[in-house]
Amino acid sequence: MIEKKQSAFTRTAIYVLLIVLTTITLLPLVWMFSASLKLDSEVFTVPIKWLPETFHWENYPKVWEKIDFATFSFNSIKLTVIITIIQVITCSFAAYGFSKCNFRGRDTLFLCYVGTIAIPWQTYMLPQYSLMRTLGGVDTHWGYIALQAFSAFGVFLLRQFYQGIPNELLEAARIDGLSEYGIYARIVLPLAKPALTTLTIFTFVTIWNDFMGPMIYINTESLKTIPLGIRMFLGQYSTSYELIMAASVMSLLPVFALYIPCQRFFVQGVATSGLKG
């Protein structure tokens, strides 16, 4: 949008408004961090103290002592990495089939994929659970991996991007005698790097934050993930909010670390999903 020179007043007003809105949005996160450094008795004081009297950094190691945070972190990392890898590979493969290979029934099949994106998980989680129980995958890591690793959304996202790759490029490669697999690996994959990064980041964040899946599928304590660990805290030590907040801050750190340098890809992922509108 072309902006005409605004008066100093309008400019200042916009900045003030933006700063106020951003502060309000970030306030819960600021409060989380501040509470994680407080004493138990300081968390709910009136009026609010935004800065603790002294910084109680020892709340953080305390979390590791009180619950098995190391195991939970290990499980979260393991599941997130494995699922992300499988998903990116199978989705990028399938997206090529759906966008660059021509065969009968392709579009019908793709419609099945897109159709399920809109279906809420709750509508089929019970049949899915009993299937998994039959297969012996309940309360195991592989069961959870199998559930999450084949996303329809990932196929949709990558297909959107692949369609932008000109077919002439592929045709030229075919004439040069490259097989479809060769085209996929040598031409499409390198071109699709931004889309693959977007999918990697989206999957990573979704699985890392996932609560409902592990809650339903995982009961054994040594298999639990960080979100379940925090939830345990909420049940067992509901008075020690400073520890819950410390654990929450730690659970946000990897996402935050990824978010700062990769914002561009987050934004791109959202914008692509909205493109079809």
Add this chain to the structure above:
Amino acid sequence: MANKTIQGTNRKISLNTRNTVVGLSFILPNFIGFALFTLGPVVFSFILSFMKWDGFTEMTFAGLKNFQKIFGDKKFLESLGHTFYFAFFTVLFSMTAALALALLLNRKVKFVNFFRSSIFFPYVASVVAISCVWKAMFMENGGVINSALQMIGFAEDMLPGWIASTKWAMPAVIIVSVWRNMGYFMIIYLAALQDIPTSLYEAAEIDGASKWQQFVRITFPMLTPSHFFVFMMLTINSFKTFDMIFLMTEGGPGTATQLLSMYIYNKAFISWDYGVTSAASMILFLIVATITVLQFRVEKKFNDFM
């Protein structure tokens, strides 16, 4: 000549078969997992809604009994009402906030990226973490929100009980839901705003249109496809919402924030009633499907009209 044609057809068939084999080989690794764990259960859920089953003993046909059961269940009807209440306000406020933020941030200001990414961040933050924070902030005594209200002059007996009160629990979870959603949909609006040709504004400017007129006559109508998309996504998301409410209120106090998704969860993993769960699931599915189809219909009509 005839021979040649036959050969050509043969080659064509074999080429077709080869294309199909190659195409399927790309799709298969993903499709096996997808068919087994998503498509299969979806179909199975549909069948189950007409069956009586506890997951172990033999399945028997129940006809429409499961549906009769849920429509006779006060808790189901109540959760349906709550879901519409929750969805209506979440969609309304999230859309308004997202559009307003997008308009505000679609200009050249310093640190625009910082502002945008700060507002988007709640969407990627762990739902467990943010639910814990908001739960603490909504505490009736000593919570940040009531302290702030008190500071700006609310008398102590006028402060809402938030998640501890049946009346205020729903507004509380709606606030959190809007806070989470607005950044995501702001980005969708921002992408669309950047596609509006600047020439339209220039022409309006020459005709002497005010900023407000430009918004009403150009910006808002030009965003129509995005309005539809955002509306549909938000509605579906609202009908799916589970974890945030489960973590903040567990559907309470009483059943004040029990949504359809939570009713289904309870019937599934607490009562293990497969038939009733699937019937309620079908209702949820039908609502979402109706909204999706309506959305496409209206959008199509609108586009034809344009």
